[in-house]
Amino acid sequence: MAHHPHAFLPGASKRLEALSDGVFAIACTLLVLEIKIPHFSQGLTMAQQWEIIKEAETLPSIVAFIFSFLNILIFWTNHDAINKVLVRFDTKTTYLNIVFLLFISLIPFTTAFLRENLSSFIANASYGLVLMLASVAAVMMYHHLAFRAKLFLPEVTMTSRKRVYIQVLSGPILFMIAIAAGVISTYISIAIYAITPISFMFLPQLDFDTKEEEKIKEQHQ
Amino acid sequence: MAHHPHAFLPGASKRLEALSDGVFAIACTLLVLEIKIPHFSQGLTMAQQWEIIKEAETLPSIVAFIFSFLNILIFWTNHDAINKVLVRFDTKTTYLNIVFLLFISLIPFTTAFLRENLSSFIANASYGLVLMLASVAAVMMYHHLAFRAKLFLPEVTMTSRKRVYIQVLSGPILFMIAIAAGVISTYISIAIYAITPISFMFLPQLDFDTKEEEKIKEQHQ
Amino acid sequence: MAHHPHAFLPGASKRLEALSDGVFAIACTLLVLEIKIPHFSQGLTMAQQWEIIKEAETLPSIVAFIFSFLNILIFWTNHDAINKVLVRFDTKTTYLNIVFLLFISLIPFTTAFLRENLSSFIANASYGLVLMLASVAAVMMYHHLAFRAKLFLPEVTMTSRKRVYIQVLSGPILFMIAIAAGVISTYISIAIYAITPISFMFLPQLDFDTKEEEKIKEQHQ
């Protein structure tokens, strides 16, 4: 019955969305458990307290929390943007989405691993690898939905599907560069991991055109 | 296509709501992991058991749990009240909301940090700072939604938008006062953090008027 | 505007439901983190492994997991049953619901506390107290919704509202008895905490009648 996997209920992607939102929310909130809590004994001066905070590496763990939190939610933003133009998920996308969520769930681990070992190439490459694999799963999902299974709303133009595909493809490439840059210096990788989600917020979001909008655009050119 | 970022699906804010509800629910429930569990050896009298509970600082950690839980869910209440009059989220609000959630997610950390170091100005100021930053993000979101992007339901009057804006603005100011009060005594700050959510429950909620309701009000004055 | 707190959107309780479901799901799933994981060194016989499991108190912690899990989800079942006949939540119920969730969130702590100190009256009473306070919050919510604020669907008969009220009231009374029984033996309390949710599954659920159903019932008597 491959031609109508979810024939019974049209709103079939609602629960996959709910599951995904749950995993995104938990993965980004669990990160807080990795922040190290400094303990001051009684009667310390404020300078001594800062010294303890420094030794406990609380600040780097907060910074790691922030950029992992943002990386996870940028993935969420894209997941959401693509879902908006979907008719439904099919079985293949369901499984690709599960694999995608698997990598999202691993981010709290790679964050803790990186924060513990900022100058280790292995820790840096692990962090980048998980982000890269999540991006690859996202690319595969997008490709299947937009070009193979024709599960996008039919009014979404092919031009805008292709334009967004290039944006989506930039993810794995960027993280591959970040991993490679770690050979030179792990601090370049870390900078890429930290700057990516913030810069993303100032770039145009994934955005699709309907056929009518495309016509208007063409007339204005 | 800046003028219609989510043109395809009108109920576009449903998933941002779901993500936000998830983060709120997890942040407030994770707090329980920070409560210290006392262990009694066999054959202790009840008085000795209370002594162990006191040494383990279980009661302060329960109190910290309670007021952080309530602080988080008061934020949720306001988030919900504003959402009720929204047509949809735009890209800018999505990102502001992500930043807002980032600060909400940090509350389990600042709670543990404060509880470990009740008399430390740094721990107290951290706790207040995160609440203040969450409030600032909320103010920015509100301002954008109500006055800039015109994303509120059109029937919500400008008078009630402005009245609620003043209520929303009181958040960051209150937490700034709490931080400053910590210079005199950290116990004043703690009192503010603890009393705020409880007193909020007895204050009028964020509430908007439709144009018709406003007319009726004016006639009654 | 006290008479129409959520005038703008009729489906106003959807997000409170989502938040509550989140807290219920997290509270019951977090319990698993409290189960003690035994570690066997290489080359132990199966009998020696069972010895380690016994010493690690893995089995009692699994039993504690199971009955706390069920207690939490029985609360959820009742929460759900009452929600089904609601028109909407008002501000007062929102806050009562938040306080109710606060006690639900505390259950993972009291579970760990009880399991660590099975024979301690304090630990047993804490466990019962949190369940009792959650029940009291539920009773207050129910009373407000069904009799004061008239937020139930109008077709729900007064007779069935009162019948369910007595069922709801049995919660705090039961947990009060469990706490008191701990004075005689903590194992009686534990037995009540463990048997309650299981026996509940075989009792009739909270159930409301419409006026028409009531008429049919009366004719059959």
Place this chain on the structure above:
Amino acid sequence: MAHHPHAFLPGASKRLEALSDGVFAIACTLLVLEIKIPHFSQGLTMAQQWEIIKEAETLPSIVAFIFSFLNILIFWTNHDAINKVLVRFDTKTTYLNIVFLLFISLIPFTTAFLRENLSSFIANASYGLVLMLASVAAVMMYHHLAFRAKLFLPEVTMTSRKRVYIQVLSGPILFMIAIAAGVISTYISIAIYAITPISFMFLPQLDFDTKEEEKIKEQHQ
């Protein structure tokens, strides 16, 4: 009132779905907390770092994370597939679903237990037992919904209900075999636990036919 337990709201299963999705999402994401984070001291070579990763058993704990994550979400996939053809849940299915979720919630514990003791029969059997019990609860739910309570959409044919029943029944049988295989070698059990969810992704999903679809099928034979 046994004949109409949820008479008031037809969409009565929405919240049970939400609760289930929450438990699934949390159970699979919590698994990440069990992965062991290696810490490298300054100045180690990459070979020495790999040595520490090996000693910390990080890789086996990642593998355990992956197959438990997939096992949980394969259960989710089936839960979702069956829900799609449901009219609603009744009281009995609600309780069976709660018991089912209880076993799903235990998977993070059995995963940690197994990973700590790869060669222990007890640890392996525990892992399989929890999966088996979850499958048994699923079988009982399916049997009740499809054959007893007639809660499936009436257009779902009896032939396809029976075909899916056999698929659902294969779960407990498979996990029973995995437990038994542990007597010969625990590595056979582990292989079954790891291969099952992956192979499942390449098998046909649970799928139901409407009466019309069945007619078309018959004509083509």
